[in-house]
Amino acid sequence: MRHIAIIGSGPAGYYTAEAAQKQWGEDVRVDIFDLLPVPYGLIRTGVAPDHQSIKGVSRRYESTAQLDNVRFVGNVTVGEDITIAELQGLYDAVVLATGAPNDKPAGIPGEGLENVFGSAAFVGWYNGHPQFAKLNPDLTGRTAVVIGNGNVALDVARILTKTAAEFTGSDIVAHALHALQKSHIERVVILGRRGPHQIAMTPKELGELAHLTRGCPRVDPADLPDVEEDLFLEPGQRKSVEHLRSFAAIPEEFRCDKPVEIDFDFFASPKAIVGDGRVSGIEIERTVLDENGRASGTGESYTIDCELVVTCIGYKTSPIPGVPFEENAGRFANDEGRILPGLYCVGWARRGPSGTIGTNRPDGFGVIEKIAEDIGVGSGKAGRPGFDRLAEERKLDVVTFRDWKKIEEAEEARAREGAPREKFTDVDEMIKAASKP
Numbered sequence: 001m002r003h004i005a006i007i008g009s010g011p012a013g014y015y016t017a018e019a020a021q022k023q024w025g026e027d028v029r030v031d032i033f034d035l036l037p038v039p040y041g042l043i044r045t046g047v048a049p050d051h052q053s054i055k056g057v058s059r060r061y062e063s064t065a066q067l068d069n070v071r072f073v074g075n076v077t078v079g080e081d082i083t084i085a086e087l088q089g090l091y092d093a094v095v096l097a098t099g100a101p102n103d104k105p106a107g108i109p110g111e112g113l114e115n116v117f118g119s120a121a122f123v124g125w126y127n128g129h130p131q132f133a134k135l136n137p138d139l140t141g142r143t144a145v146v147i148g149n150g151n152v153a154l155d156v157a158r159i160l161t162k163t164a165a166e167f168t169g170s171d172i173v174a175h176a177l178h179a180l181q182k183s184h185i186e187r188v189v190i191l192g193r194r195g196p197h198q199i200a201m202t203p204k205e206l207g208e209l210a211h212l213t214r215g216c217p218r219v220d221p222a223d224l225p226d227v228e229e230d231l232f233l234e235p236g237q238r239k240s241v242e243h244l245r246s247f248a249a250i251p252e253e254f255r256c257d258k259p260v261e262i263d264f265d266f267f268a269s270p271k272a273i274v275g276d277g278r279v280s281g282i283e284i285e286r287t288v289l290d291e292n293g294r295a296s297g298t299g300e301s302y303t304i305d306c307e308l309v310v311t312c313i314g315y316k317t318s319p320i321p322g323v324p325f326e327e328n329a330g331r332f333a334n335d336e337g338r339i340l341p342g343l344y345c346v347g348w349a350r351r352g353p354s355g356t357i358g359t360n361r362p363d364g365f366g367v368i369e370k371i372a373e374d375i376g377v378g379s380g381k382a383g384r385p386g387f388d389r390l391a392e393e394r395k396l397d398v399v400t401f402r403d404w405k406k407i408e409e410a411e412e413a414r415a416r417e418g419a420p421r422e423k424f425t426d427v428d429e430m431i432k433a434a435s436k437p
């Protein structure tokens, strides 16, 4: 029997469990650990609440979770409740599917000012992550600046702009919905340090900005390269740039009907966030692209007055003491998922924070191939029963998949009209719901 521990119950974790099951069928036992009492990681707390069709992928994970040889072990913090070394003693393979939960710092002065947030925190706030549910961003200012030209920047800009009616059918948490309904924001500036051809925004997500009730995207036509240059882009990127071109062509009279401006500010590198205790502006330096496509400063600078800043510039994995880590790439040092025989990583913990949810599937299957090479038929480790003994000794309050289904049921029962669920944002509330008979 092979015993595998997966740490993290997001897409990377569940695809790895699925791959293990496909590889070994009944001859494997997989335990998926999560520090929260609820599964699915970024699907629950990262994917935007108004993107329910993307969140629907969790149904696939649920069918894996309900296999007899796959088990969800929630509410267990690896590193506190049990160490990696202990898990390695119990399981033939330990797979880190811990994602990249920390914001990459912008490395500029003023990041610590009030009302400046990283996207992990801000997205966690509107998605009800217990760690960030009490973030309480102040939305009473007029201008928000979103730093970054990726899909997370688009998510944040869109969420800041939507009306309550546009959240119908979403699972945005009540505290965020209420705060957004009272928001005074009239301008969301999306800062890109490079140009329209260098955006990391996908066409579908970019296209959504054209259909907002209150928001209207604005692109300065002068920032767009000659249209012939679009021919050199790969098709997806060309489509994204076509959206930017269509935003640049929106007539002013149409814009006037929409109270929130979503301004794309390209070739704009943030240099400092300023304010007296609380953010009141951001200093920007104009850039040009060098021959390698990198942004270099021109010396020309300006300030945007703003009362909220959200940095959406990527994430980093949490290092684990004793596990080799590549600081610059923000991921564990690994060779195609193998950190060392017996210890592996998948998803963002392996690759860094890029790619779609689906990118994790080949990752999971790839790492199972490595594990198969390393562990053979298993080495007689204690596996599940061993962990259960340890959990009992330490009085760990483990949340099972069945318990999670009770939490889910309670969240569905308390949903506002039209919403799929109202998430619990507090771990104790989750545990209470899980303990109901």
Ligand code: NAP
Pocket: 051, 105, 106, 147, 148, 149, 150, 151, 152, 153, 155, 192, 193, 194, 198, 199, 200, 202, 205, 269, 270, 312, 313, 314, 315, 353, 354, 355, 356
């Ligand atoms: P991302 O796609 O890597 O984009 C990060 C952006 O931040 C880039 O535009 C980058 O510009 C910019 N940036 C980085 N450091 C900066 C700095 N110091 N100053 C200014 N700008 C800086 O990251 P993400 O938006 O966090 O998304 C993470 C992953 O999740 C991506 O693969 C994304 O596609 C995926 N995602 C998908 C969806 C969806 O499909 N709906 C939604 C959300 C996220 P440079 O290019 O110049 O480095």
